[in-house]
Amino acid sequence: MATISVNYDLHTHSTASDGTLKPSQLVELAVASRVGVLALTDHDTIAGVTEAMRSANSFDIKLIPGVEISATWERQVVHLVGLGVNIADSQLLMGLQGIATNREARAKRIGEKLAACGIEGAYAGAREIAGGSAIARPHFARYLVQQRVVADTQTAFKRFLVRNRPAYVAGCWASFAQGVEWIVASGGQAVVAHPARYRMTRSKLRRMLAEFKSLGGSAIEVVSGTHSRDETQAMARYAREFDLAASAGSDFHGPERSWSKLGGLPPLPADLRPVWDEWR
Numbered sequence: 577m578a579t580i581s582v583n584y585d586l587h588t589h590s591t592a593s594d595g596t597l598k599p600s601q602l603v604e605l606a607v608a609s610r611v612g613v614l615a616l617t618d619h620d621t622i623a624g625v626t627e628a629m630r631s632a633n634s635f636d637i638k639l640i641p642g643v644e645i646s647a648t649w650e651r652q653v654v655h656l657v658g659l660g661v662n663i664a665d666s667q668l669l670m671g672l673q674g675i676a677t678n679r680e681a682r683a684k685r686i687g688e689k690l691a692a693c694g695i696e697g698a699y700a701g702a703r704e705i706a707g708g709s710a711i712a713r714p715h716f717a718r719y720l721v722q723q724r725v726v727a728d729t730q731t732a733f734k735r736f737l738v739r740n741r742p743a744y745v746a747g748c749w750a751s752f753a754q755g756v757e758w759i760v761a762s763g764g765q766a767v768v769a770h771p772a773r774y775r776m777t778r779s780k781l782r783r784m785l786a787e788f789k790s791l792g793g794s795a796i797e798v799v800s801g802t803h804s805r806d807e808t809q810a811m812a813r814y815a816r817e818f819d820l821a822a823s824a825g826s827d828f829h830g831p832e833r834s835w836s837k838l839g840g841l842p843p844l845p846a847d848l849r850p851v852w853d854e855w856r
Contacts, residue, residue, distance in 0.1 A: 582612035584852060585839045586640065587657055587769060587797065587825020590616060591707060592624030593644075594714040596830030599628035602838075605831070607635045609839040613852065615659055615825070617642035619712060620675040622663040643668075644769060646675065646747060647755035649784055652776070654752060655769035657797070657825065658759035659851065665762035671750060672758075676710050678748040683711035689743040690716070690736065695725060713737045714829070752784075756791040765794040765851060767823045771814070772800070772807035785818050795821035795851040799841050802827055812845045822848040 589595035590602045597605065599616060606614045614637055616628045625641045632639035641663050645656045661668060687699025701719035702711045717732035726732045736743040750758070759766040768788055771781065785796070797803075798811045799822070815822045822845070828838040844850055 583610055583839050583841075584613045584824055584850075585611045585826050585828070585841065586613070586615040586642070586659060586767075586823050586851070587617050587644070587800070588614065588828040588838065589618050589644075589830075590624045590628070592616075592621055592709050593618035594709075594712040594829060596832065599624035600631035602828075603628050603631040603635065603637065603639065605838055607637050609837075611637060611839040613638045613640060615640035615642040615657075617644040617657050617659075617825070619644050619710075620646055620672055620679065621710060622661065622668075622672065623709065625663050642764070643672070643759070645672075645755040645758065646749040647752045648749050649752035649787070650780075652774065653747065653749060654774060654784070656752075656755040656759060656793075657767040657769045657823070658762070658764040659767060659823070660855070661759060661764035662762040665758075668758045668762040671754060675748075675750060679710045679712065682745050682747055683716075685745045686713070686716055686737070686743050689745065690720075693736070693742050695720070695723065716743070752787070753791055756788065756793055760792045765821075765854065766792065767794060767851065768796040769825070770800040770802045770827060771796050771811055772803050781814070782817075785814055785820070789818050789820065793820070794854070795823045797825055798822040798848060799824035799844055800827060801825070801837070801841070808842070809845075812848060815848055821851040821854065823851040 590599040618624055622643050629639045643658045647654050647656050690698035702715040705718050706715045717729035720726050720732040756766045798815055824841050
């Protein structure tokens with residue numbers, strides 16, 4: 577049965593990637609939000625996990641070490657959440673380091689493109705916002721808001737940072753097979769993050785899920801902070817069709833994103849197999 581007696585949130589972000597709360601602050605907010613099991617799944621890094629685990633040890637909350645790997649499947653970017661990964665695994669660390677190197681090169685190119693639009697200092701500004709973390713597009717979006725170029729981060733993306741806009745730069749990510757392999761080889765469970773977001777046709781999504789399952793993938797996010805009720809029902813059907821476990825995650829990045837509330841998720845459909853059942 578998929579009845580949730582514990583509040584699970586298995587997809588969240590901190591300042592180790594593009595979230596706005598430090599890992600310890602994220603844990604504290606999760607406790608206040610009555611989350612019982614929290615996974616920290618920063619983009620392409622496990623840098624915040626140790627701090628989050630240290631903080632979780634001070635509270636009545638279980639911290640699952642995780643990561644969200646950016647991967648390419650048929651020239652489309654797909655995100656793979658890894659749950660319960662070994663953060664000391666050499667293959668995982670080497671793969672993530674390669675992505676980090678590519679992210680840095682991409683960030684410099686975005687800064688150059690924004691300079692060509694007359695917006696100077698964007699790379700340095702995004703670097704300051706990111707702190708010691710890898711620079712991602714949300715850091716540039718926040719810089720554009722700080723400089724009053726745009727009113728909010730959504731507008732920054734729409735005007736400058738998405739495909740076919742003047743400062744867009746394609747990322748260089750892991751292959752789909754590599755992403756699954758890194759997670760599984762480190763002892764983790766591979767989960768397709770927010771599958772309804774990819775705007776795939778039904779036949780294409782089925783092909784992707786079939787390949788994911790054949791590579792050793794475990795689950796899909798049925799319940800997501802970015803899924804509508806209808807999308808949740810559709811993803812539940814895919815979980816049944818491919819005999820995949822179901823995961824639930826808010827994709828929380830910070831309290832300023834009111835549409836993605838930490839721990840504020842509906843329950844999984846009762847007939848699905850929760851990803852956390854395998855932990856027992």
